[in-house]
Amino acid sequence: MADGPDIDELVGVEEPSFRHVLACVFGVQEHESRTYLVLLKHQGSTVAELATELDRDRSNVNRSLTTLLDKRLVERERRLLDPGGYVYQYTATPLPEAKEMMHRTLDEWVAQVHDAIDEFEPE
Template sequence: MANSIHEMIRASFRCEDMVKCVLGLKSLDIDAYKALLMHGPLTAEKLGEILNRERSTAYRSLQNLIACGIVYRETRSIDSGGYYYEYVAIEPQEMKQMVKKNVDEWYSQMNELIEKMDDKVSALVMRMDDEES
C-alpha cells in the first residue's frame, strides 16, 4: 500500500485499497464486510468460522466496521431467555456514499489548508526579512 498521496496517485489502486484508506480499515475488516454482505446477518462466532479466524479476531474487526459506520448490530432474543447479537452490513450503495462524503470533506479541508499556505509562507518570508535586517 502506498504511504503518501504522491505514491497513491502513481499506484494502481483498487476500490478495496481506497475504502481501506478512507475508512481506516484493514484487509480483514473488508473481508468481514464482504462476508456479511454475502451471508446476511451473522454472529461474531459464525463470522469467525467463515473467515477462518478466532471469534475474538472477528469481533475486533466487527468493532472497526461499527466504528466507521458500515456495520451495525441487532439484538436477537433467545426463546429460552437471554439474547445474542447479529451484525449487519449496510448496503454497498450506502457505503459508497459514506466514502464519497469522507473524500469530499477531506478534499475541502485540504483546499482550505492550501489556501492558508499563502499567508503562512508570506509570514515566514516577512519574519526572515526582519531577522536579516
C-alpha cells in the same frame, strides 16, 4: 505538467482495490474491510459464523465488528434464543449507502487539502 510525485506515489497504490479504498477512507485495517465485504454477502451473521467464513479467531472478528460499528458500516441486532440467552447478528450497511459515505468523506477531505494548499504561507 511539472516534474514531481504522481498520484500513485502519493497514495501508495497504483490501482487501489475497493477494499483498499474502504480501508483508507474510513481509517480501518484491510482485515476490517474484508469483514465488511464478507458480511455484505452474509447479512445477519453472528460472530461465530463470520469467524468461520473469514477463517479468523472470534475475538479478532469481534474487534473488527466493533470498529465497523463505530464507523457506521455495520449494525448489530440482538436475537433471543429459544433455550434462553441471546446472540448478536450483524448486518453490513448496504453498499450504495457505504459508497455515498465514502464519497462524502473523500469530498470533505479533498476540500480540507485544497484549503491547506490555499492557506499555506512560508514562514
